Amino acid sequence: MSNRDRILELALRLMNEEGAGAAGTTRIAEELGISPGNLYYHFKNREEIVRVLFDALDAEFRSLLIEDADPPISASRFAAFYLRSFDLAWRYRFFFGGLLGLLRRDEELAARYRALQDWAIDELEGIATQLVKDGSMARPRGRDGLRSVALSTWLIWMNWIRFLQISGRETIEPSDMAAGVSQLFDVLAPYLDPAFEKSARRALARESPKRG
Amino acid sequence: MSNRDRILELALRLMNEEGAGAAGTTRIAEELGISPGNLYYHFKNREEIVRVLFDALDAEFRSLLIEDADPPISASRFAAFYLRSFDLAWRYRFFFGGLLGLLRRDEELAARYRALQDWAIDELEGIATQLVKDGSMARPRGRDGLRSVALSTWLIWMNWIRFLQISGRETIEPSDMAAGVSQLFDVLAPYLDPAFEKSARRALARESPKRG
DNA sequence: GTCTATAAGCAGATAGAC
DNA sequence: GTCTATCTGCTTATAGAC
Numbered sequence: 001m002s003n004r005d006r007i008l009e010l011a012l013r014l015m016n017e018e019g020a021g022a023a024g025t026t027r028i029a030e031e032l033g034i035s036p037g038n039l040y041y042h043f044k045n046r047e048e049i050v051r052v053l054f055d056a057l058d059a060e061f062r063s064l065l066i067e068d069a070d071p072p073i074s075a076s077r078f079a080a081f082y083l084r085s086f087d088l089a090w091r092y093r094f095f096f097g098g099l100l101g102l103l104r105r106d107e108e109l110a111a112r113y114r115a116l117q118d119w120a121i122d123e124l125e126g127i128a129t130q131l132v133k134d135g136s137m138a139r140p141r142g143r144d145g146l147r148s149v150a151l152s153t154w155l156i157w158m159n160w161i162r163f164l165q166i167s168g169r170e171t172i173e174p175s176d177m178a179a180g181v182s183q184l185f186d187v188l189a190p191y192l193d194p195a196f197e198k199s200a201r202r203a204l205a206r207e208s209p210k211r212g
Numbered sequence: 213m214s215n216r217d218r219i220l221e222l223a224l225r226l227m228n229e230e231g232a233g234a235a236g237t238t239r240i241a242e243e244l245g246i247s248p249g250n251l252y253y254h255f256k257n258r259e260e261i262v263r264v265l266f267d268a269l270d271a272e273f274r275s276l277l278i279e280d281a282d283p284p285i286s287a288s289r290f291a292a293f294y295l296r297s298f299d300l301a302w303r304y305r306f307f308f309g310g311l312l313g314l315l316r317r318d319e320e321l322a323a324r325y326r327a328l329q330d331w332a333i334d335e336l337e338g339i340a341t342q343l344v345k346d347g348s349m350a351r352p353r354g355r356d357g358l359r360s361v362a363l364s365t366w367l368i369w370m371n372w373i374r375f376l377q378i379s380g381r382e383t384i385e386p387s388d389m390a391a392g393v394s395q396l397f398d399v400l401a402p403y404l405d406p407a408f409e410k411s412a413r414r415a416l417a418r419e420s421p422k423r424g
Numbered sequence: 425g426t427c428t429a430t431a432a433g434c435a436g437a438t439a440g441a442c
Numbered sequence: 443g444t445c446t447a448t449c450t451g452c453t454t455a456t457a458g459a460c
Contacts, residue, residue: 003425019316025454038426040455097312100377104231114380141401148398152368155395159371165312168326183367186360189353190402215443237436250444252437 004042006032011049012094017171020098023049047106054109057092058116064088065123072134073127075199081127082184083207085157086177093161093172117154124150136196137188149188156184178208216254218244223261224306229383232310235261259318266321269304270328276300277335284346285339287411293339294396295419297369298389305373305384329366337362348408349400361400368396390420 001009010032014023025046029036043049068081089096103110128146131137140149160180164172181204189197213221222244226235237258241248255261280293301308315322340358343349352361372392376384393416401409 019312021313024452026452035427036455037428037457041425046454100231100309100374101233101313103378110380113378117379140398142398145398148395151395152364152399155368155371155375156364158375159367162312163367163370166315166325167329168322183360183363186352186354186357187364187399236434238434247445248437249439249446253443258436 003032003034003038007034007039007042007049008052012053012092015053015094015098016092020050020094020102047109050102050106051109051112053092054095054112057088057095058112060088061085061116061120065120065127069123069127069130071130073130073136075136075196076203078131078136078196079181079200079203080207082181083177083204086160086180087174087209089157089161090172090174090177093165096158096162097165121147121150121154124153131192136193138191138193140191149191152187153184156180156187160184173211174209175211178204181208215244215246215250219246219251219254219261220264224265224304227265227306227310228304232262232306232314259321262314262318263321263324265304266307266324269300269307270324272300273297273328273332277332277339281335281339281342283342285342285348287348287408288415290343290348290408291393291412291415292419294393295389295416298372298392299386299421301369301373302384302386302389305377308370308374309377333359333362333366336365343404348405350403350405352403361403364399365396368392368399372396385423386421387423390416393420 007028010028011023014028014031025036025039028049029039043052064081064084068077068084095102099113103113125146128137128149132139132146139145142148157180160177160183161172164176169176182201185192185197185201185204192200219240222240223235226239226243237248237251240261241251255264276293276296280289280296307314311325315325337358340349340361344351344358351357354360369392372389372395373384376388381388394413397404397409397413397416404412
């Protein structure tokens with residue numbers, strides 16, 4: 001394993017466990033037993049490390065969303081999609097807690113993040129539209145009903161892990177993600193076809209990672 | 213105006229405008245034209261400044277919630293309550309963006325924040341329960357339906373301003389809060405009595421601060 | 425690719441005079 | 443209450459040898 005990869009791996013671990021501020025260049029180099037100079041050979045600066053990690057999250061998220069927007073959307077695929085998206089958020093959970101600070105310090109990262117967010121909300125709206133077409137979901141009232149539902153799901157997805165962190169949980173486990181998906185289902189529930197919802201909830205319970 | 217108050221005022225302004233990290237003790241002292249020593253006479257350390265600001269937010273939020281949970285809850289009081297709560301969040305908007313970082317650095321602040329959050333979610337559930345009793349709202353399905361609705365409203369309240377900041381808005385205006393309240397109404401809408409909802413939305417449009 | 429050594433800057437905080 | 447002066451510790455980042 002190259003030092004470059006070891007740097008990325010350790011940076012991700014440290015930031016996930018202790019927050020985005022925990023992975024200074026000094027500390028990374030020290031814990032890996034390499035020199036600061038070596039680290040700076042591989043990365044121009046601290047921000048570049050974060051950008052490379054974000055790019056991985058970005059790519060995974062896009063392929064996940066594209067794959068799963070493909071019609072028709074069955075209840076189990078619907079549940080699996082949200083579970084996988086929460087699992088992805090978990091693996092890069094450092095990103096959400098410190099997001100604003102990270103974006104303020106790196107305009108390039110901010111631009112990439114915003115492009116992803118805009119695209120994702122559109123895509124989530126597209127998924128909701130497809131569910132309506134499939135007859136699995138009723139169209140919410142109001143002009144921008146589907147847009148609003150998409151935005152609510154985005155807000156919950158973005159902030160579920162941060163909410164757990166803020167609430168004082170020492171560690172966040174993959175098994176905590178099912179509650180986030182369930183929270184999200186609760187927001188969609190009033191519009192979902194009852195049979196579809198029931199089936200989706202069953203799939204969620206079946207496929208959630210178990211505690212421990 | 214005492215230097216102590218000037219410190220608090222400037223710290224709040226800087227953090228609101230440029231983020232929680234922007235108000236270092238050095239910078240505050242410099243911009244006020246006082247010495248670092250003077251600042252440290254008034255506050256034990258940087259964290260204490262933040263704690264005093266949080267206490268103000270805490271007190272205002274509690275009195276707002278207590279006042280408005282008083283039955284029966286009319287549609288216009290309902291709308292006014294959410295508008296005022298978003299206005300409060302706006303005045304202390306620094307807090308939400310950098311929340312996780314602030315809590316990680318100050319265990320005392322973390323404990324106070326968590327107490328407020330636990331209390332607030334209970335209280336929001338109480339408001340929802342009252343609306344059901346008043347006949348203004350249908351009880352959501354599922355065992356913890358009202359709890360889930362309370363949590364969703366909390367998540368949106370907590371994260372609306374941060375969402376705008378993250379989305380790249382240079383400045384956030386009081387007039388941006390109405391969209392947050394509207395987003396929150398959209399989540400509640402499926403359960404609200406149609407006449408109640410209509411009336412609440414009308415009150416929201418009437419009482420929202422205008423742009424500019 | 426990797427190292428040593430160090431520059432340069434900024435933060436929070438304190439001692440002690442007035 | 444307010445000041446001057448300063449200490450300490452930390453961080454990012456670079457120059458240049460191996």
